[in-house]
Amino acid sequence: MEFRIDRTAFAEAVGRAVRALPARTPVPVLGGLLLEADAGRLAVTGFDFEAAVRGEADAEVVAPGRVLVPGRRLQDVCRVLPEGPVSCALEASRFTVEADGTRFGLSTLPLAEYPATPASPPPCGTVDADAFATALAQVAVAAGRDDTLPLLTGVQLRLEAGGMTLAASDRYRYAVRRLEWKPEAAFEDVLEALLPARRLLDLVRSLGRRGDVRIGCDPAGSGMIGLEGGRTRTALRLLDGRLPTYKSLFDMAGAAVAEVECEGLAEAVRRVAVVAEPNSPVRLDFSAGGSVRLRAGYGDDVASQRLPATLTGAEEVPVAFNPAYLLDALTTFDSPRVRLELMGAGQRALLHAVPDSGAGAGAHRHLLMSVRQLV
Template identity: 60%
Template sequence: MEFHIDSGALTEAVAWAARVLPARSPVPVLGGLLLEATDGRLAVSGLDYEASARTEAEAEVRGEGRALVLGRRLLDICKVLPPGPVECAVDGARLSVTGGGVRFGLSLLPLDDYPDRPRLPAPRGEVDAAAFAAAVGQVAVAAGRDDALPVLTGIRLGLDGTTMTLAATDRYRYAVRTLEWKPAAQAPAEALDVVVPARRLTELARSLAGAGTIRLGLDGGSLGFESGGTRSTTRLLDGRLPRHDKLFALGEHAVAVTARGPLVEAVKRVAVVAEGDSPVQMTFDGTTVHLQAGYEDDVASQRLPASLTGSPTGSAPLTVAFNPGYLLDALGSFDTPELALRLLGPGQRALITDTADATGTPDAGGATHRHLLMSVKPLV
């Protein structure tokens, strides 16, 4: 096998495929990347037992063939290659990488021990890559981190008609984002509801954000993504996330509206004195919100403009308090200038939405983003 390729194109392809390589594996060949040179193209593939990735790049192929090399070592080499053309060739039991006056040699791994690449699942439809990446990022902040509860470390992906729903929860917060998508003509009509590992889905969505359109596929226990010459699969998690419908139905509640940017900065400031699980308290009096954190002499506070309607306390101020990290995650997942906080009262659920989402229903484009937080006991 021998091919010539631009160092930038090689680095990009190797970096993309290397995303799925396991940090540690009892099976050495799973740390490898498979290079396949044929017909003017170089394909780079990586896999473990949970995910796979394959991408292609243009190359001048002078000798077709396949080679399996340590993926992270090849990526390290690519990162230090000088700009310009690179020559790669199998020389006995190693792959040589030459460019810009520097030469590297990599031992080959046994191809016979390498598992077959998973096939791409049957197509279900298409979604805008940038919108999908943004939506995944908005809900991923609420996904759990406790591997003892694996289903809570995932993101629910639901498909119903032309609406895609992404959702995540760690039991203390719950983020839901809907967006439009285009089902394939031959796709089954029934709704789909699966759970995808949040870390994998986040990395994949971010890497494909500039791809234009992503084609999604589902087959058995895996979800597949394809765009141009790039393909990836990831296994699904067993189980289902708890439904959010009843949680998001607040009934009679107050609505506070305030500017998002100043609120984020204010929470960051006052949270400096919030040690451990100490909350940030927010007191709405109708025209302002007073933020406060800390205890005794170590305190911080700031007041911002904010409106409040429908308060259950009547004309009395309404006070709620939140874990500052959770609150910042929620506020940071929005990109609108103003936010609406739907409040039931101290120690109860609070729903954060865009102010345009006045009823908690999708807009004309089929998109909403909602983030539910549990408030905690206010400061004494």
């Protein structure tokens, strides 16, 4: 095996594939990257049974072949390589990397022990890469981080002819985002898949934000969802189960409605929360007089700030939220103003954007449980 490749293209292919490698593994070969050189291209694959990433780059292949190299060590080498062409070769059991007089020798892993990577699931349709990455980031903040409750660590993907829906919940909040996609002509079913949120976010970042992402679906067969963008292909194994339905939770009949400048509210929450004890709430007192007063802290250690806001449906509504959860929600909106539908202290609050044009309202919604104990 021998090939020559541009340093940037090599580093990018390795950097994408290394995202699939586990942080720790009792199986040494799963810490390796599979390099395959053939017919003018280099393919770099990482796989840990739960996720697979395959990145490709153009290369001048002198001798085709395959080799398994410690992945993170190869990534470290790529980071320090000088710019320009890179020559790589397999010499007995050593993989060499050379560029502009700098030469590295890396040990190899037993290729025969490397598991077969999953085949790409059949295509279901495509979605704009930037819109998909943005939508995923908006909902993933609501996914749980407790691995003892794997169901709540996922993002639920729902595909139907009329659109795509992403949803996540950790029991205390529930984020939902709907966006357009282009299903294949043969796609007529409704498909739901629960995917690990953190792995999905990381894999989608490897695809970039340009062009389209092709989605492959075969949950009943391989138990995986495939995502392909540019010259990168990924596959991610599904979690068991599905999230609780949210339609009844998002029914806010009878709620008071407040509107406030989004970035101003987020900045005020950051400011007053400085004096709050860990897990202490930030209180928001909305009034029909045209303002909201934020308060945090106890005793002599307190902070407050008043902001312009509108309130309809009630004379006043006091609510309190975990400041980290409220900030997570506010920072997912890209509109100047946010609307809060409020049921009262200790009850649900539904946040969504107030676009300048009025178009797109409701595409992204974030439900928070308010804290019963007011500061």
